Amino acid sequence: MFSSVAHLARSNPFNAPHLQLVHDGLAGPCSSPAGPPGPPRRSRSLAAAAVEGEVRPCPEQYSCDYGSGRFFILCGLGGIISCGTTHTALVPLDLVKCRMQSITSNMNFLIKMHGVSCLITEYSCEYGSMKFYALCGFGGVLSCGLTHTAVVPLDLVKCRMQVDPQKYKGIFNGFSITLKEDGVRGLAKGWAPTFIGYSMQGLCKFGFYEVFKVLYSNMLGEENAYLWRTSLYLAASASAEFFADIALAPMEAAKVRIQTQPGYANTLRDAAPKMYKEEGLNAFYKGVAPLWMRQIPYTMMKFACFERTVEALYKFVVPKPRSECSKAEQLVVTFVAGYIAGVFCAIVSHPADSVVSVLNKEKGSSASLVLRRLGFKGVWKGLFARIIMIGTLTALQWFIYDSVKVYLRLPRPPPPEMPESLKKKLGLTQ
Numbered sequence: 001m002f003s004s005v006a007h008l009a010r011s012n013p014f015n016a017p018h019l020q021l022v023h024d025g026l027a028g029p030c031s032s033p034a035g036p037p038g039p040p041r042r043s044r045s046l047a048a049a050a051v052e053g054e055v056r057p058c059p060e061q062y063s064c065d066y067g068s069g070r071f072f073i074l075c076g077l078g079g080i081i082s083c084g085t086t087h088t089a090l091v092p093l094d095l096v097k098c099r100m101q102s103i104t105s106n107m108n109f110l111i112k113m114h115g116v117s118c119l120i121t122e123y124s125c126e127y128g129s130m131k132f133y134a135l136c137g138f139g140g141v142l143s144c145g146l147t148h149t150a151v152v153p154l155d156l157v158k159c160r161m162q163v164d165p166q167k168y169k170g171i172f173n174g175f176s177i178t179l180k181e182d183g184v185r186g187l188a189k190g191w192a193p194t195f196i197g198y199s200m201q202g203l204c205k206f207g208f209y210e211v212f213k214v215l216y217s218n219m220l221g222e223e224n225a226y227l228w229r230t231s232l233y234l235a236a237s238a239s240a241e242f243f244a245d246i247a248l249a250p251m252e253a254a255k256v257r258i259q260t261q262p263g264y265a266n267t268l269r270d271a272a273p274k275m276y277k278e279e280g281l282n283a284f285y286k287g288v289a290p291l292w293m294r295q296i297p298y299t300m301m302k303f304a305c306f307e308r309t310v311e312a313l314y315k316f317v318v319p320k321p322r323s324e325c326s327k328a329e330q331l332v333v334t335f336v337a338g339y340i341a342g343v344f345c346a347i348v349s350h351p352a353d354s355v356v357s358v359l360n361k362e363k364g365s366s367a368s369l370v371l372r373r374l375g376f377k378g379v380w381k382g383l384f385a386r387i388i389m390i391g392t393l394t395a396l397q398w399f400i401y402d403s404v405k406v407y408l409r410l411p412r413p414p415p416p417e418m419p420e421s422l423k424k425k426l427g428l429t430q
Contacts, residue, residue: 127411128214137207139404143397144202149195150396153187154389156259161382162357163260171385181262190255192268197251201244206401208240209303223422230304237303238296245291250284252291256357287359290367294352298345302394305341311415313337322414327406334402335395342394346387351379353386 064070125131148155157174160167168174178186213236217225225232254271257264265271275283313333314322322330358370371379405412423429 122409123411124409125411127413132410133207133211135408135410136210136405137203139401139408140202140204140206141199142202142404143400144205145195145199146400147393147396148198149191151389151393152189152191152194154385155194156187156189158382158385158389159256159259159357161385162354165378165381171382174385189266190258193251193255193258193271196268197248197255200251201248202397204244204247205237205240205299208243209236212236212239222419223425226416226418226422229416230308233304233307234300237299241296241299242292244299245288245295248295249288249291252356253284253287256287260357287356290352290356290359293367294349294356297352298349298390301345301348302341305344306337306394306398307415309337309340310334314415330412331399331402331406335399338398339391339395341398342391343387345394346383346390349390350383350386354379354381 064074125135153175154171157168157171157178160178161169161171161174168177175187182189213232216232216236220228220232250272251268254268254275257275258266258268258271265274279286310333313336318325318329318333325333354374355367355370358374359365359367374381402412404410418428420429
Protein backbone atom coordinates (compact mmCIF):
# COMPACT_ATOMS: atom_id res chain seq x y z
CA MET A 1 0.00 0.00 0.00
CA PHE A 2 1.16 3.50 -0.77
CA SER A 3 0.94 6.13 1.89
CA SER A 4 -2.09 8.38 1.89
CA VAL A 5 0.02 11.22 0.42
CA ALA A 6 0.51 9.18 -2.76
CA HIS A 7 -3.21 9.31 -3.48
CA LEU A 8 -3.13 13.08 -3.18
CA ALA A 9 -0.23 13.24 -5.64
CA ARG A 10 -2.08 11.09 -8.14
CA SER A 11 -5.24 13.18 -7.95
CA ASN A 12 -3.45 16.53 -8.39
CA PRO A 13 0.14 15.99 -9.49
CA PHE A 14 0.69 19.64 -10.52
CA ASN A 15 0.15 20.99 -6.99
CA ALA A 16 1.48 18.03 -5.02
CA PRO A 17 4.45 18.48 -2.63
CA HIS A 18 7.80 16.98 -3.58
CA LEU A 19 7.71 13.76 -1.59
CA GLN A 20 9.29 10.36 -2.11
CA LEU A 21 6.73 7.57 -2.35
CA VAL A 22 7.62 4.36 -0.56
CA HIS A 23 5.75 1.23 0.38
CA ASP A 24 4.61 1.07 3.95
CA GLY A 25 7.26 -0.96 5.78
CA LEU A 26 9.36 -1.61 2.66
CA ALA A 27 12.46 0.07 1.24
CA GLY A 28 12.18 1.82 -2.07
CA PRO A 29 13.70 0.38 -5.22
CA CYS A 30 16.69 2.68 -4.89
CA SER A 31 17.84 1.21 -1.59
CA SER A 32 20.50 -1.45 -1.33
CA PRO A 33 19.33 -4.98 -1.99
CA ALA A 34 20.98 -6.28 1.21
CA GLY A 35 21.68 -5.01 4.69
CA PRO A 36 19.60 -3.15 7.19
CA PRO A 37 17.36 -0.54 5.82
CA GLY A 38 18.85 2.93 6.12
CA PRO A 39 17.05 6.17 6.65
CA PRO A 40 14.66 7.13 3.89
CA ARG A 41 16.27 9.11 1.05
CA ARG A 42 14.82 12.54 0.39
CA SER A 43 14.10 13.52 -3.18
CA ARG A 44 13.04 16.66 -5.08
CA SER A 45 11.66 14.75 -8.09
CA LEU A 46 8.24 15.56 -9.50
CA ALA A 47 5.35 13.96 -7.70
CA ALA A 48 3.73 13.72 -11.13
CA ALA A 49 6.03 10.80 -11.82
CA ALA A 50 3.94 8.65 -9.57
CA VAL A 51 1.66 6.61 -11.78
CA GLU A 52 -1.06 4.24 -10.68
CA GLY A 53 0.50 0.88 -9.86
CA GLU A 54 4.12 2.02 -10.35
CA VAL A 55 6.84 3.44 -8.12
CA ARG A 56 8.55 6.68 -9.18
CA PRO A 57 11.91 6.26 -10.99
CA CYS A 58 15.13 7.05 -9.18
CA PRO A 59 16.08 10.74 -9.07
CA GLU A 60 19.46 9.98 -10.66
CA GLN A 61 17.88 9.80 -14.15
CA TYR A 62 17.42 13.63 -14.22
CA SER A 63 20.23 16.04 -15.09
CA CYS A 64 19.36 18.42 -12.28
CA ASP A 65 17.06 18.91 -9.33
CA TYR A 66 13.64 20.40 -9.88
CA GLY A 67 13.74 24.06 -8.86
CA SER A 68 17.52 24.33 -8.93
CA GLY A 69 19.37 27.17 -10.64
CA ARG A 70 20.44 24.88 -13.50
CA PHE A 71 16.81 23.80 -13.98
CA PHE A 72 15.66 27.40 -14.47
CA ILE A 73 18.53 28.19 -16.90
CA LEU A 74 17.81 25.16 -19.10
CA CYS A 75 14.07 25.98 -19.14
CA GLY A 76 14.99 29.45 -20.38
CA LEU A 77 17.12 27.89 -23.14
CA GLY A 78 14.13 25.80 -24.23
CA GLY A 79 12.05 28.95 -24.43
CA ILE A 80 14.67 30.66 -26.62
CA ILE A 81 14.69 27.76 -29.08
CA SER A 82 10.89 27.31 -29.18
CA CYS A 83 9.99 30.99 -29.67
CA GLY A 84 13.00 31.95 -31.77
CA THR A 85 12.61 29.17 -34.34
CA THR A 86 8.82 29.44 -34.70
CA HIS A 87 8.73 33.22 -35.11
CA THR A 88 11.65 33.13 -37.56
CA ALA A 89 9.85 30.50 -39.63
CA LEU A 90 6.84 32.84 -39.88
CA VAL A 91 8.83 35.90 -41.05
CA PRO A 92 7.40 35.82 -44.64
CA LEU A 93 3.83 35.71 -43.33
CA ASP A 94 4.57 38.46 -40.80
CA LEU A 95 6.12 40.62 -43.53
CA VAL A 96 3.03 40.33 -45.72
CA LYS A 97 0.78 41.05 -42.73
CA CYS A 98 2.70 44.22 -41.84
CA ARG A 99 2.67 45.47 -45.41
CA MET A 100 -1.04 44.82 -45.69
CA GLN A 101 -1.55 46.86 -42.53
CA SER A 102 0.47 49.80 -43.85
CA ILE A 103 -0.82 49.75 -47.44
CA THR A 104 -3.80 51.99 -46.64
CA SER A 105 -1.70 54.94 -45.55
CA ASN A 106 0.69 54.54 -48.48
CA MET A 107 -2.16 54.42 -50.99
CA ASN A 108 -4.31 57.33 -49.82
CA PHE A 109 -3.39 59.79 -52.55
CA LEU A 110 -3.78 57.22 -55.34
CA ILE A 111 -7.15 56.14 -54.02
CA LYS A 112 -8.25 59.77 -53.79
CA MET A 113 -7.14 60.29 -57.38
CA HIS A 114 -9.54 57.54 -58.46
CA GLY A 115 -12.25 58.53 -56.03
CA VAL A 116 -12.31 55.14 -54.32
CA SER A 117 -12.48 54.46 -50.60
CA CYS A 118 -10.52 51.53 -49.19
CA LEU A 119 -13.29 50.83 -46.71
CA ILE A 120 -16.13 50.23 -49.12
CA THR A 121 -17.74 47.00 -47.99
CA GLU A 122 -18.96 45.99 -51.44
CA TYR A 123 -15.40 44.98 -52.37
CA SER A 124 -13.79 41.69 -51.42
CA CYS A 125 -10.43 43.36 -50.67
CA GLU A 126 -8.72 46.72 -50.45
CA TYR A 127 -7.30 48.41 -53.53
CA GLY A 128 -3.54 47.81 -53.50
CA SER A 129 -3.58 44.95 -50.97
CA MET A 130 -1.71 41.69 -51.49
CA LYS A 131 -5.00 39.89 -52.09
CA PHE A 132 -5.87 42.46 -54.75
CA TYR A 133 -2.58 41.86 -56.60
CA ALA A 134 -2.93 38.07 -56.33
CA LEU A 135 -6.47 38.09 -57.75
CA CYS A 136 -5.42 40.47 -60.53
CA GLY A 137 -2.68 37.97 -61.41
CA PHE A 138 -5.30 35.21 -61.46
CA GLY A 139 -7.39 37.32 -63.84
CA GLY A 140 -4.32 37.68 -66.04
CA VAL A 141 -3.84 33.89 -66.11
CA LEU A 142 -7.38 33.41 -67.39
CA SER A 143 -7.38 36.32 -69.83
CA CYS A 144 -4.05 35.53 -71.52
CA GLY A 145 -4.00 31.73 -71.21
CA LEU A 146 -7.49 31.14 -72.58
CA THR A 147 -7.44 33.73 -75.37
CA HIS A 148 -4.04 32.78 -76.79
CA THR A 149 -5.00 29.11 -76.73
CA ALA A 150 -8.28 29.89 -78.52
CA VAL A 151 -6.45 31.53 -81.46
CA VAL A 152 -3.75 28.86 -81.86
CA PRO A 153 -4.90 27.98 -85.43
CA LEU A 154 -4.59 31.61 -86.55
CA ASP A 155 -1.26 31.96 -84.74
CA LEU A 156 0.03 28.80 -86.41
CA VAL A 157 -0.78 30.10 -89.91
CA LYS A 158 0.68 33.51 -89.07
CA CYS A 159 3.97 31.97 -87.87
CA ARG A 160 4.23 29.79 -91.00
CA MET A 161 3.64 32.80 -93.25
CA GLN A 162 6.52 34.57 -91.47
CA VAL A 163 9.05 31.74 -91.71
CA ASP A 164 8.06 30.37 -95.16
CA PRO A 165 6.38 33.14 -97.21
CA GLN A 166 7.02 31.30 -100.48
CA LYS A 167 4.80 28.40 -99.45
CA TYR A 168 2.21 30.20 -97.32
CA LYS A 169 1.32 33.21 -99.46
CA GLY A 170 -1.69 34.47 -97.50
CA ILE A 171 -3.90 33.76 -94.54
CA PHE A 172 -6.55 31.79 -96.44
CA ASN A 173 -3.92 29.99 -98.51
CA GLY A 174 -2.10 29.14 -95.27
CA PHE A 175 -5.21 27.58 -93.73
CA SER A 176 -5.87 25.61 -96.92
CA ILE A 177 -2.34 24.16 -97.08
CA THR A 178 -2.30 23.34 -93.36
CA LEU A 179 -5.64 21.51 -93.55
CA LYS A 180 -4.52 19.61 -96.63
CA GLU A 181 -1.20 18.49 -95.11
CA ASP A 182 -2.02 18.03 -91.39
CA GLY A 183 -5.80 17.81 -91.22
CA VAL A 184 -7.95 19.58 -88.65
CA ARG A 185 -5.78 18.34 -85.77
CA GLY A 186 -2.82 20.07 -87.36
CA LEU A 187 -4.39 23.46 -86.63
CA ALA A 188 -4.08 22.78 -82.88
CA LYS A 189 -0.31 22.20 -82.93
CA GLY A 190 1.42 24.02 -80.11
CA TRP A 191 -1.63 24.49 -77.91
CA ALA A 192 0.06 23.15 -74.75
CA PRO A 193 3.10 25.49 -74.71
CA THR A 194 0.78 28.32 -75.74
CA PHE A 195 -1.55 27.75 -72.79
CA ILE A 196 1.22 27.26 -70.21
CA GLY A 197 3.46 30.05 -71.50
CA TYR A 198 0.81 32.73 -71.88
CA SER A 199 -0.84 31.83 -68.57
CA MET A 200 2.49 32.48 -66.85
CA GLN A 201 2.91 35.65 -68.88
CA GLY A 202 -0.59 36.86 -67.97
CA LEU A 203 0.07 36.28 -64.29
CA CYS A 204 3.14 38.52 -64.38
CA LYS A 205 1.78 41.05 -66.89
CA PHE A 206 -1.48 41.99 -65.18
CA GLY A 207 -0.37 41.32 -61.60
CA PHE A 208 2.86 43.30 -61.86
CA TYR A 209 1.19 46.07 -63.85
CA GLU A 210 -1.06 46.81 -60.89
CA VAL A 211 1.94 46.63 -58.54
CA PHE A 212 4.11 48.99 -60.59
CA LYS A 213 1.23 51.39 -61.24
CA VAL A 214 0.75 51.80 -57.49
CA LEU A 215 4.50 51.98 -56.86
CA TYR A 216 5.16 54.66 -59.48
CA SER A 217 2.07 56.61 -58.42
CA ASN A 218 3.41 56.73 -54.87
CA MET A 219 6.73 58.00 -56.19
CA LEU A 220 5.14 60.75 -58.29
CA GLY A 221 2.56 62.01 -55.83
CA GLU A 222 -1.13 62.71 -56.39
CA GLU A 223 -0.87 65.71 -58.72
CA ASN A 224 2.01 64.42 -60.86
CA ALA A 225 0.39 60.98 -61.08
CA TYR A 226 -2.57 62.66 -62.77
CA LEU A 227 -0.56 65.00 -65.01
CA TRP A 228 1.84 62.26 -66.12
CA ARG A 229 -0.65 59.40 -66.14
CA THR A 230 0.16 58.30 -69.71
CA SER A 231 3.85 58.04 -68.84
CA LEU A 232 2.84 56.23 -65.66
CA TYR A 233 0.89 53.62 -67.68
CA LEU A 234 3.79 53.21 -70.11
CA ALA A 235 6.40 52.75 -67.37
CA ALA A 236 4.29 50.36 -65.30
CA SER A 237 3.40 48.16 -68.27
CA ALA A 238 6.99 48.06 -69.56
CA SER A 239 8.28 47.01 -66.13
CA ALA A 240 5.66 44.29 -65.82
CA GLU A 241 6.30 42.92 -69.31
CA PHE A 242 10.04 42.64 -68.67
CA PHE A 243 9.37 39.93 -66.09
CA ALA A 244 6.44 38.45 -67.98
CA ASP A 245 8.61 37.69 -71.03
CA ILE A 246 11.16 35.82 -68.93
CA ALA A 247 8.31 33.54 -67.86
CA LEU A 248 7.01 33.22 -71.44
CA ALA A 249 10.28 32.66 -73.37
CA PRO A 250 10.77 28.86 -72.87
CA MET A 251 7.23 27.96 -73.92
CA GLU A 252 7.26 30.43 -76.83
CA ALA A 253 10.43 28.81 -78.20
CA ALA A 254 8.88 25.33 -77.97
CA LYS A 255 5.65 26.53 -79.58
CA VAL A 256 7.42 28.02 -82.62
CA ARG A 257 9.48 24.83 -83.13
CA ILE A 258 6.34 22.68 -83.05
CA GLN A 259 4.37 24.95 -85.38
CA THR A 260 7.01 25.86 -87.98
CA GLN A 261 9.28 22.82 -88.30
CA PRO A 262 7.37 19.87 -89.82
CA GLY A 263 8.48 16.58 -88.32
CA TYR A 264 10.45 18.15 -85.45
CA ALA A 265 7.90 17.41 -82.72
CA ASN A 266 4.14 17.28 -82.34
CA THR A 267 3.83 17.81 -78.60
CA LEU A 268 5.55 19.76 -75.83
CA ARG A 269 6.68 16.47 -74.24
CA ASP A 270 8.63 15.67 -77.40
CA ALA A 271 9.90 19.17 -78.20
CA ALA A 272 11.27 20.32 -74.82
CA PRO A 273 13.71 17.40 -74.19
CA LYS A 274 14.85 17.49 -77.81
CA MET A 275 15.57 21.22 -77.69
CA TYR A 276 17.48 20.88 -74.41
CA LYS A 277 19.56 18.02 -75.78
CA GLU A 278 20.50 19.97 -78.92
CA GLU A 279 21.22 23.44 -77.50
CA GLY A 280 20.83 23.31 -73.72
CA LEU A 281 19.06 26.15 -71.89
CA ASN A 282 20.04 28.56 -74.66
CA ALA A 283 17.38 26.97 -76.85
CA PHE A 284 14.68 28.28 -74.50
CA TYR A 285 16.07 31.74 -73.76
CA LYS A 286 17.89 32.81 -76.92
CA GLY A 287 14.68 34.47 -78.09
CA VAL A 288 14.10 36.49 -74.89
CA ALA A 289 15.79 39.67 -76.22
CA PRO A 290 13.71 39.84 -79.43
CA LEU A 291 10.73 38.82 -77.29
CA TRP A 292 11.33 41.97 -75.22
CA MET A 293 11.57 43.93 -78.48
CA ARG A 294 8.16 42.58 -79.51
CA GLN A 295 6.27 42.36 -76.24
CA ILE A 296 7.39 45.47 -74.34
CA PRO A 297 6.23 47.94 -77.05
CA TYR A 298 3.12 45.81 -77.51
CA THR A 299 2.27 45.86 -73.80
CA MET A 300 3.06 49.56 -73.42
CA MET A 301 0.63 50.31 -76.23
CA LYS A 302 -1.88 47.77 -74.89
CA PHE A 303 -2.15 49.29 -71.43
CA ALA A 304 -1.58 52.99 -72.14
CA CYS A 305 -3.87 53.03 -75.20
CA PHE A 306 -6.54 51.08 -73.33
CA GLU A 307 -6.47 53.34 -70.27
CA ARG A 308 -6.67 56.54 -72.33
CA THR A 309 -9.28 55.10 -74.70
CA VAL A 310 -11.54 54.16 -71.78
CA GLU A 311 -11.09 57.68 -70.44
CA ALA A 312 -11.99 59.19 -73.84
CA LEU A 313 -15.01 56.90 -74.37
CA TYR A 314 -16.58 57.87 -71.06
CA LYS A 315 -15.82 61.53 -71.70
CA PHE A 316 -16.92 61.90 -75.33
CA VAL A 317 -18.96 58.83 -76.39
CA VAL A 318 -20.86 57.27 -73.48
CA PRO A 319 -23.87 59.54 -72.79
CA LYS A 320 -23.76 59.12 -68.99
CA PRO A 321 -21.12 58.98 -66.27
CA ARG A 322 -19.43 55.67 -65.52
CA SER A 323 -20.98 55.56 -62.05
CA GLU A 324 -24.44 55.47 -63.65
CA CYS A 325 -23.54 52.68 -66.13
CA SER A 326 -24.42 49.09 -65.30
CA LYS A 327 -21.70 46.46 -65.01
CA ALA A 328 -22.68 45.08 -68.46
CA GLU A 329 -22.41 48.53 -70.06
CA GLN A 330 -19.02 49.06 -68.47
CA LEU A 331 -17.80 45.72 -69.87
CA VAL A 332 -18.94 46.75 -73.38
CA VAL A 333 -16.81 49.89 -73.07
CA THR A 334 -13.93 47.68 -71.91
CA PHE A 335 -14.28 45.42 -74.98
CA VAL A 336 -14.39 48.35 -77.46
CA ALA A 337 -11.40 50.07 -75.86
CA GLY A 338 -9.53 46.74 -75.84
CA TYR A 339 -10.08 46.20 -79.57
CA ILE A 340 -8.92 49.70 -80.46
CA ALA A 341 -5.82 49.21 -78.35
CA GLY A 342 -5.23 45.80 -79.95
CA VAL A 343 -5.05 47.19 -83.47
CA PHE A 344 -2.29 49.62 -82.47
CA CYS A 345 -0.54 46.86 -80.52
CA ALA A 346 -0.38 44.62 -83.59
CA ILE A 347 1.16 47.32 -85.77
CA VAL A 348 3.75 48.39 -83.20
CA SER A 349 4.96 44.88 -82.33
CA HIS A 350 4.73 43.08 -85.69
CA PRO A 351 8.33 43.56 -86.99
CA ALA A 352 9.79 42.09 -83.79
CA ASP A 353 7.23 39.27 -83.92
CA SER A 354 8.49 38.30 -87.39
CA VAL A 355 12.07 38.21 -86.12
CA VAL A 356 11.11 36.02 -83.13
CA SER A 357 9.28 33.52 -85.34
CA VAL A 358 12.26 33.09 -87.70
CA LEU A 359 14.83 33.12 -84.90
CA ASN A 360 13.18 30.35 -82.88
CA LYS A 361 12.96 28.20 -86.00
CA GLU A 362 16.64 28.45 -86.96
CA LYS A 363 19.53 27.09 -84.91
CA GLY A 364 22.58 29.29 -84.43
CA SER A 365 20.98 32.43 -85.83
CA SER A 366 20.80 35.91 -84.24
CA ALA A 367 18.21 38.69 -84.24
CA SER A 368 20.40 41.09 -86.26
CA LEU A 369 21.08 38.49 -88.98
CA VAL A 370 17.39 37.63 -89.28
CA LEU A 371 16.44 41.32 -89.43
CA ARG A 372 18.91 42.02 -92.24
CA ARG A 373 17.77 39.00 -94.22
CA LEU A 374 14.05 39.78 -93.95
CA GLY A 375 14.39 43.44 -94.84
CA PHE A 376 11.73 46.13 -94.41
CA LYS A 377 9.10 44.39 -96.50
CA GLY A 378 9.69 40.97 -94.99
CA VAL A 379 9.13 42.03 -91.38
CA TRP A 380 5.60 43.23 -92.24
CA LYS A 381 4.56 39.90 -93.78
CA GLY A 382 1.42 38.53 -92.08
CA LEU A 383 0.39 41.90 -90.60
CA PHE A 384 -3.28 41.55 -91.61
CA ALA A 385 -3.57 38.19 -89.86
CA ARG A 386 -1.86 39.63 -86.79
CA ILE A 387 -4.20 42.64 -86.67
CA ILE A 388 -7.23 40.33 -86.70
CA MET A 389 -5.64 38.04 -84.12
CA ILE A 390 -4.24 40.69 -81.76
CA GLY A 391 -7.24 43.01 -82.03
CA THR A 392 -9.64 40.22 -81.08
CA LEU A 393 -7.18 38.85 -78.55
CA THR A 394 -6.61 42.15 -76.76
CA ALA A 395 -10.32 42.97 -76.65
CA LEU A 396 -11.13 39.54 -75.19
CA GLN A 397 -8.26 39.76 -72.69
CA TRP A 398 -9.45 43.07 -71.30
CA PHE A 399 -13.06 41.82 -71.29
CA ILE A 400 -12.13 38.63 -69.38
CA TYR A 401 -9.82 40.50 -67.00
CA ASP A 402 -12.46 43.11 -66.18
CA SER A 403 -15.13 40.40 -65.86
CA VAL A 404 -12.96 38.54 -63.33
CA LYS A 405 -12.65 41.77 -61.36
CA VAL A 406 -16.43 42.20 -61.39
CA TYR A 407 -17.06 38.56 -60.42
CA LEU A 408 -14.50 38.61 -57.59
CA ARG A 409 -15.72 42.04 -56.43
CA LEU A 410 -12.33 43.70 -56.84
CA PRO A 411 -12.00 47.49 -56.76
CA ARG A 412 -12.25 48.93 -60.30
CA PRO A 413 -11.29 52.60 -60.06
CA PRO A 414 -13.01 54.90 -62.59
CA PRO A 415 -10.95 56.99 -65.04
CA PRO A 416 -8.80 59.41 -63.00
CA GLU A 417 -10.03 62.91 -62.33
CA MET A 418 -8.00 66.04 -61.65
CA PRO A 419 -7.27 66.38 -57.91
CA GLU A 420 -8.91 69.31 -56.13
CA SER A 421 -5.51 70.69 -55.12
CA LEU A 422 -4.47 70.85 -58.78
CA LYS A 423 -7.74 72.50 -59.76
CA LYS A 424 -7.08 75.22 -57.19
CA LYS A 425 -3.55 75.76 -58.49
CA LEU A 426 -4.83 76.10 -62.05
CA GLY A 427 -7.69 78.34 -60.98
CA LEU A 428 -10.37 75.92 -62.15
CA THR A 429 -12.39 76.13 -58.94
CA GLN A 430 -14.26 79.11 -57.58
